[in-house]
Amino acid sequence: MEETTKDLEGVVFSHEEVADGFRFLQIRIDGHLPCARPGQFVQIRPSRTTTTPFLRMPLSVSHVDRVGSTFGVLYDVVGPKTRALSDMNEGDRIDCLGPLGNPFPDVPDDARPVLVGGGIGVPPLLHLGTHLRSTGMDPILIVGARTAGKHLPLELLSPASEHVRLATDDGSLGHHGFVTDLLAQALKEEDKPVVYTCGPHPMMAAVASATESADVRCYSSLEEYMACGFGVCVGCVVERRTQANSPYDQFTRVCVDGPVYDATEIVW
Amino acid sequence: MEETTKDLEGVVFSHEEVADGFRFLQIRIDGHLPCARPGQFVQIRPSRTTTTPFLRMPLSVSHVDRVGSTFGVLYDVVGPKTRALSDMNEGDRIDCLGPLGNPFPDVPDDARPVLVGGGIGVPPLLHLGTHLRSTGMDPILIVGARTAGKHLPLELLSPASEHVRLATDDGSLGHHGFVTDLLAQALKEEDKPVVYTCGPHPMMAAVASATESADVRCYSSLEEYMACGFGVCVGCVVERRTQANSPYDQFTRVCVDGPVYDATEIVW
Amino acid sequence: MSDAQQVDLSTRVAGIDLANPVLLASGTCGYGEELEPFLRLAEVGGIITKTITPEPRSGNRPPRIVETPSGMLNAIGLQNPGLEGFVEHKWPFLSTLETKVIVNIAAPTVEQHGEMTARIDALGGVAGIEVNISCPNIREGGVLFGCNPRASADVISTVRRHTKLPVIAKLTPNVTDITEIARSVVDAGADAVSLINTLVGMAVDIEARRPILGNVTGGLSGPAIKPVALAMLWKVRQAVDVPLLGLGGISSTQDALEFLITGASAIQVGTATFVKPGAAADIVAGLGDYCRKAGIARLDDLVGSLKS
Amino acid sequence: MSDAQQVDLSTRVAGIDLANPVLLASGTCGYGEELEPFLRLAEVGGIITKTITPEPRSGNRPPRIVETPSGMLNAIGLQNPGLEGFVEHKWPFLSTLETKVIVNIAAPTVEQHGEMTARIDALGGVAGIEVNISCPNIREGGVLFGCNPRASADVISTVRRHTKLPVIAKLTPNVTDITEIARSVVDAGADAVSLINTLVGMAVDIEARRPILGNVTGGLSGPAIKPVALAMLWKVRQAVDVPLLGLGGISSTQDALEFLITGASAIQVGTATFVKPGAAADIVAGLGDYCRKAGIARLDDLVGSLKS
Ligand SMILES: Cc1cc2nc3c(=O)[nH]c(=O)nc-3n(C[C@H](O)[C@H](O)[C@H](O)COP(=O)(O)OP(=O)(O)OC[C@H]3O[C@@H](n4cnc5c(N)ncnc54)[C@H](O)[C@@H]3O)c2cc1C
Ligand SMILES: Cc1cc2nc3c(=O)[nH]c(=O)nc-3n(C[C@H](O)[C@H](O)[C@H](O)COP(=O)(O)OP(=O)(O)OC[C@H]3O[C@@H](n4cnc5c(N)ncnc54)[C@H](O)[C@@H]3O)c2cc1C
Ligand SMILES: Cc1cc2nc3c(=O)[nH]c(=O)nc-3n(C[C@H](O)[C@H](O)[C@H](O)COP(=O)(O)O)c2cc1C
Ligand SMILES: Cc1cc2nc3c(=O)[nH]c(=O)nc-3n(C[C@H](O)[C@H](O)[C@H](O)COP(=O)(O)O)c2cc1C
Numbered sequence A, B: 001m002e003e004t005t006k007d008l009e010g011v012v013f014s015h016e017e018v019a020d021g022f023r024f025l026q027i028r029i030d031g032h033l034p035c036a037r038p039g040q041f042v043q044i045r046p047s048r049t050t051t052t053p054f055l056r057m058p059l060s061v062s063h064v065d066r067v068g069s070t071f072g073v074l075y076d077v078v079g080p081k082t083r084a085l086s087d088m089n090e091g092d093r094i095d096c097l098g099p100l101g102n103p104f105p106d107v108p109d110d111a112r113p114v115l116v117g118g119g120i121g122v123p124p125l126l127h128l129g130t131h132l133r134s135t136g137m138d139p140i141l142i143v144g145a146r147t148a149g150k151h152l153p154l155e156l157l158s159p160a161s162e163h164v165r166l167a168t169d170d171g172s173l174g175h176h177g178f179v180t181d182l183l184a185q186a187l188k189e190e191d192k193p194v195v196y197t198c199g200p201h202p203m204m205a206a207v208a209s210a211t212e213s214a215d216v217r218c219y220s221s222l223e224e225y226m227a228c229g230f231g232v233c234v235g236c237v238v239e240r241r242t243q244a245n246s247p248y249d250q251f252t253r254v255c256v257d258g259p260v261y262d263a264t265e266i267v268w
Numbered sequence C, D: 001m002s003d004a005q006q007v008d009l010s011t012r013v014a015g016i017d018l019a020n021p022v023l024l025a026s027g028t029c030g031y032g033e034e035l036e037p038f039l040r041l042a043e044v045g046g047i048i049t050k051t052i053t054p055e056p057r058s059g060n061r062p063p064r065i066v067e068t069p070s071g072m073l074n075a076i077g078l079q080n081p082g083l084e085g086f087v088e089h090k091w092p093f094l095s096t097l098e099t100k101v102i103v104n105i106a107a108p109t110v111e112q113h114g115e116m117t118a119r120i121d122a123l124g125g126v127a128g129i130e131v132n133i134s135c136p137n138i139r140e141g142g143v144l145f146g147c148n149p150r151a152s153a154d155v156i157s158t159v160r161r162h163t164k165l166p167v168i169a170k171l172t173p174n175v176t177d178i179t180e181i182a183r184s185v186v187d188a189g190a191d192a193v194s195l196i197n198t199l200v201g202m203a204v205d206i207e208a209r210r211p212i213l214g215n216v217t218g219g220l221s222g223p224a225i226k227p228v229a230l231a232m233l234w235k236v237r238q239a240v241d242v243p244l245l246g247l248g249g250i251s252s253t254q255d256a257l258e259f260l261i262t263g264a265s266a267i268q269v270g271t272a273t274f275v276k277p278g279a280a281a282d283i284v285a286g287l288g289d290y291c292r293k294a295g296i297a298r299l300d301d302l303v304g305s306l307k308s
């Protein structure tokens, strides 16, 4: 990707399974430096695609390697689109539209970033954590998964944080329970935390409510079904909490108005 | 394939380009000996297929290797289905329904088989020629193509005949002109020829008319759009020449009533 | 599988006892014989014959089929041996099957539907009659009846008068308000309603600049039309009280479940059989698995379980 | 490319001079601004705005979209800034474009269509008005007009009375006889007819046993519906004499050609833009190539060239 948003054809640079079902895909687009910022996403699909699967799939950019001139996505194989993606081999061509959406806002200088991710919500936080560390910050990364095998390996998590805290629903790794338990602890420990979160809806709703009660700022990156990904279909909406003056503004488009929102803006 | 017609999953055993666009695909079905007879076909598609392409594609069985327990098809990449097929790699799984249709009838003992093929009609004739030679016959094989590059290589043609005669529309290889010219010559030379033909409709119509005038028996293997391939959709019909007593019999299903017909039965 | 986990897929639809709710749709399984090598017909709930008409029909000129995105168009034009041809050549095989056989009929006039019905009723052993008032590929009858509530009712009440067998009306989606047609056939005595038949469609050969199909237009079927079929099922479910047989693009267990949950008492597998002759049997197995996993003991607990 | 080979893709449709016959369909290109980074709007023949209504609308509850085989369902529900919001926030950008801008409108009452038309006419610079009497996702207006020939005619004649701009009626495929609606809108003064809008469809979440869309049903679009759109175009082509704007599943040059050959004077690219934002521009280029190869000098020689 160049410095502006474009629709370009890339090539699969590497592709491997990194956890149970989770795959890491690196893409290179000739002549274009990757430029996605943390929180931004791409709309991708194999270039040689039929009409089923039909639409592209939005995936957060998890890695940007400006030296190798590649960018990476991490995805879980959950349905037809991700299954088709998982069939791609090195050298195969892939349509990439992006970078799309708004990045996570900057962290105030004196604040401690606390990143809370679950499932397919972890990838954008890896990008964010790595970026924050490169600016001298020291983020905490809290990650939840159903079970140990679904956790990304530490070599993928650790570049994003020196303080990785894991939870599993079944207790097979790390804290037995939800990320919100670990979040509550972190909020107690930290003087001036700012929370960044992405994950399944119930998790993000719980994080939003915990941070609101604690009066801590929380930025949530939402994942909604998307058709276009660039604002024209008005399909990817969520409801705004603060009623605007026009009914036109009741729903906000996650792809162009988000995907990152202040958690208090949204009806969870 | 076993001795009866079945729907089974096979595996790509080998797959290579053998002429311009033409590919040779060998399939093995574990635990099943291939049993297609010359003229029979299979309905195949990659096992991991979406709904586009949707229907299977009928391909004539061009090779049967009972020792290696594989069967082969030869196809030209002309559209979405054959393109999807061409993406298959060794070890990929492929749904195979067959063998379907009726084989070419036997050659009378004292007759000389003359096989006339064009384009994607050549594969079933290779199977037929190889079979006839294994029974001690000495078939003549006449093959037409648009241009030299579209001709199958001799190592594929020669097992089917020691007398391969080539024609190209553009004169780039063999006889400059149509297979019917070469057929006319063969009919003149031979005492008691029987013609077996498969190819584009205009070619087969010309062959049918030439053999009919010469009062030579001709078996034509037809290729029509198919949905099911086993007789239930009534989609693959051609018109019968001899009007039957019931309108129900005006059209005949190529998949189960054919694909091989006495050329005089059909309205060309 | 322990007995405790056994799921009862049997169901009674419009007075027909089915071993399971998966039927083969008319026109996609012939008269059974060609399919038997690939699919043990005893494994499906029932088979609905290719439409028969009073007289034999040659059908339309080829090409009759063309593939489209996630579907296909057909313009067969009801090639069939006619009523007597059916009785003589097709029924003997069908009558030996250990599955329910529903005979699908169409006729150019209202009266002929009655005559056909009487003859089929007299065969003995037929499980029910499905009336095709929805074929888009013929010039008389078919969809011309099915697009008009009055004409639809006339056909169905005529069939009704000629038999005590269950009568199933098969509806076309090519109408402004399918609930109107559904209501009128139910009022006319239909015991059940099948929906949907194919959508009218067309394809063009851009090189020859001609319609691909010999009949210019054809009927669209396959996965492409599944959303349309489901929406119509959902609407008709709220409009009438008889059992509904859902079809249109069902290829997988997941598809079948969408229809059952939306309110189909049974489903029909059509075009999918062309792609995978064993599709219907696979769906029967898949329904059992789903019910076991979801803790559903009887099919009836699933049918129409859609929350709103 | 030498000048001798130059193909003239320009065309005049219902009095609108188009640089080429490829338009962006309503609701799939917003109000242009978000698309401009991916598609130079000056390259397409025209852009048709997302439907605007008299008052701002919030649209339906999410989920609003779901993918289906070779297509998608949407139940946006005409979220839009309303007429005044459009004039204030969207028109300033649109009015600077070097392509034709057609404004698409819908309203709950017949009269309001007239008021909207007058206001849009007064903007100056609008190329035409497309009237959406075919939206399946709203409770008042939309398809309720479009399914009824009388109501359709009332809306169109009201719009007609309020402007000298070209008036285009956009028809729904969810009717028994689209030619009847087409005739009545033409009689009421429509200069052109666009067809088709989406087919009503539905999808079910089998785990939650709920409809996937917040609005239960939605509109089916994409390649899946192309055969239906072509058949309707072919029928309407024989029924009325005004130019037709064809759409429904057009994703490629090949698709566009099918519509042009069948008789569309121009085509619209809808859902395809979501998958490939530059699709419309690719089609413009592809049409040029096809005409060059086929030896067609002017677009008009292609339109309606279907042999029978
Ligand atoms: C901005 C954004 C960023 C994303 N980033 C990532 C990422 O980095 N890694 C990753 O693995 N996935 C990510 N996703 C989700 C990803 O797009 C979907 O998992 C993918 O499109 C699923 O397609 P499918 O055909 O494989 O499965 P489907 O059959 O479409 O879905 C499988 C299951 O996932 C659910 N689902 C699918 N899409 C969504 C969605 N958008 N919102 C909520 N539920 C959904 C479905 O309900 C279903 O249960 C992101 C989504 C968005 C909107
Ligand atoms: C009994 C039988 C045996 C066959 N054997 C072979 C074989 O051995 N090798 C081989 O390469 N092909 C064979 N074919 C043809 C093969 O099935 C088609 O080429 C293939 O299905 C094309 O699919 P596609 O999606 O790639 O192309 P499509 O887009 O479907 O077609 C590409 C072009 O081929 C034409 N075409 C496609 N199918 C047919 C057909 N059935 N009849 C006439 N024209 C058609 C189309 O009109 C179009 O111009 C056979 C067909 C039949 C019916
Ligand atoms: C090739 C073909 C032939 C058909 N013939 C008939 C028929 O004779 N009678 C009938 O009622 N329906 C007929 N149908 C319609 C199907 O029964 C079914 O209603 C329709 O195809 C939609 O279901 P599907 O998408 O599962 O195929 C036919 C469909 C196809 C594809
Ligand atoms: C997300 C979405 C929103 C749409 N919104 C509108 C609309 O506001 N007004 C309208 O007239 N048509 C609307 N349509 C219909 C399209 O303009 C078009 O008629 C239809 O999608 C069929 O064409 P396609 O298959 O090329 O998309 C919408 C379609 C989609 C997919």
Ligand code: FES
Residues within 6 Å of the ligand: A225, A226, A227, A228, A229, A230, A231, A232, A233, A234, A235, A236, A237, A253, A254, A255, A256
């Ligand atoms: S996905 Fe189309 S507006 Fe967001």
Ligand code: FES
Residues within 6 Å of the ligand: B225, B226, B227, B228, B229, B230, B231, B232, B233, B234, B235, B236, B237, B253, B254, B255, B256
């Ligand atoms: S392909 Fe179905 S009957 Fe021949």
